[in-house]
Amino acid sequence: MTFSSFGKKFTRFSGITQLMSDLNEGLRTPGAIMLGGGNPAKIPEMQDYFTQLCADLLAEGKLTESICNYDGPQGKNTFLTALAEMLSEELGWPIEAKNIALTNGSQSAFFYLFNLFAGHQSDGQVKKVLFPLAPEYIGYADVGLEEDLLVSYKPTIELLPEGMFKYHVDFDHLHIGDDIGAICVSRPTNPTGNVLTDEEVMRLDAIAHQKGIPLIIDNAYGVPFPGIIFSQATPLWNLNTILCMSLSKLGLPGARCGIIIANEEIIQAMSNMNGIISLAPGSIGPALALEMIERGDLLRLSEQVIRPFYQQRVEQTLAIIRRYIPAERCLIHKPEGAIFLWLWFKDLPISSQTLYQRLKARGVLMVPGHYFFPGLEQEWPHTQQCMRMNYVPEPELIEKGIIVLAEEIERAHREG
Template sequence: MTFSLFGDKFTRYTGITRLMNDLNEGLRTPGAIMLGGGNPAQIPEMESYFKQLCQDMLDQGKLSEVLCNYDGPQGKDALLKALANLLCDELGWQISPQNIVLTNGSQSAFFYLFNLFAGRYANGSCRRVLFPLTPEYIGYADVGLEEELFVSAKPNIELLPEGQFKYHVDFEHLSIGDDIGMICVSRPTNPTGNVITDEELMKLDLLAQQRNIPLVIDNAYGVPFPSIIFSEATPLWNSNIILCMSLSKLGLPGLRCGIVIADEKVISALTNMNGIISLSPGSMGPAMAIEMIERGDLLRLSKTVIRPFYKQRLEHTIETIRRYLSPERCLIHKPEGAIFLWLWFKDLPITTEVLYQRLKKRGVLMVPGHYFFPGLEHEWSHTHQCMRMNYVPEAEKIERGVAILAEEIERAHKEAGFGVPAL
């Protein structure tokens, strides 16, 4: 049996496949410490809320209606209208239901978008997706139909007090050639928790408009929901911006509901792609989101439950890391949002791929950093010095995982003949 070129490309074992396999196996392995995957936290208050919401929908006969009918390829009409009204009222954006389409998760949305604006054109030319700031989301790396669909730019690194650092867009060396069909950023960024500044975002928007290409913003963790963001960040949207959102980080990843906000021409294109590839988006997530909006709960719970929960977990995890790992051993990217910490082991004598394998043998799952640099054209040692850590598990698991991490880092230094650095 022989696969097509499409089959050869999309049957490879990739970084995102390994991450999801680790997540699946770890959840079913007693004692495993899950510091790698992107599962959101099971927040007790949110779990109780969702249980009651589903019970109310069942009692009112709404679940049967949802489960037994297709929605249209653009997604559930009532949610498109409710979201448009919510965003107009909350953010002042001039959008209508025709500016919104739903997809079966954000991963599907990015498959559509990357291949809509990049790849091979009718005139024989090829265009690529530019990531102006890496590291970026691991799930982007393998969704292109064409090889070498991505190009990314190295960041400027600002060293900060208390063993932290922050990535910035290096506009001085940022090159946007005629072969770029789209600019893409995530805000907050998975894996680093970085939030590019308002100034950086507006500069990127201007550059995209000047070149008549879209700026895509992955807003899966951002405002106005789920609001897992801990720095000042003004939401931005206009007809040249494609904004991607999700219900996953509310605590509903299994519902696979992505949201794309864009110009009507883009929405029409994505709607047609939905119809061809999956008939229509799933209905359960949109139905629950409608109820949350109508009850006034979507933004309220994001601000008063979800964000404070993650903020507390984040602060506790950083405190734990610092009890076991000094800044000389481990730098931490300034945590401005999302559900991860990005750790930089600047002087580690082994690669973080080797460190990942050692941790996995001891039941600790993290993600080595080299997977998060799609399209980086030149070798950079920094890519092998970083790891992504999910900080949402319980405090006891975080402490056990960090203790094992510290032991393996010290082991690596001792094997290489290095002692503990002077403080």
């Protein structure tokens, strides 16, 4: 059997595939402490809510109705209209149903969007997607149909009190040439929990307008839902912005429902791509979310249940880390949103990959930081000094994992 170039690119066992299968293996190892994956928390109140919601929809025949029919390629009409109304009321954006398309998870949206704006153009030019601030989401790394589709830039680092730090876009060194087809940021950022400031987003928006390219904002964790954001940040959308949202971090990753909000031309393109690639996006997520909007629960639960849950969990986790690991050994990116902590072991004598292997050997899974720099061309030792941990598990489990981490850090320093 010979695979095509597409086949070869999309079937190779990349670093991330290796890592994901490690994480999966960890899941099946009894006693393993999983601080690696991106699964959202099973918040008891949300689990109960979804169970009841499914039961109600089933009793009313709406669930059966949704699984027995294809929606249109743009996604379930009634949901698009309700969502557009809710977002324009809530945020004052001039959004209508024609500005929204659904995809099977927002991961598929990035596959569509990156390949829409980057790669070979009809005039022979090759365009790229630019990440103005790496570390960035690992899921972007391999979605290009062509090689070398991504380029990213190192941030500046602001040191903060209490062993914290924050990344900022290094506008002085950011170069956006004619070979850039789109700018993309996750806000809040996976893996760091960073939230780009309003000023940074406004500057990126201005650059994108000036260059005539879209600014893609990945809002998988942001406002107004699921609302996993702890700092003040104004959401941005205009006809040049492509805002990507998802039902996953609300607690519904299995519904595979991504939401793209953009100008009509882009929505039409997404809809056509959906038609060709998957006929239509799945209909269960939109059916559940429509009901949540109609009951006034989508935003209420985001604000009153989801955000407080994660806020409390992150504070507990920070306290646990500091009980065992002092700031001289480990700096922590200020957690402003998302479901991860980003740990920086500045003077660690071993790389984060070695630390990952040592932790894994002891049943603790975290993700080594070097995976999160897609498209970074410069050498930067910092990429080998960080780890991402998920703070979703129970605090008792997190504490066990942190004790092992603290021991491995001390061991590495002793062996120096």
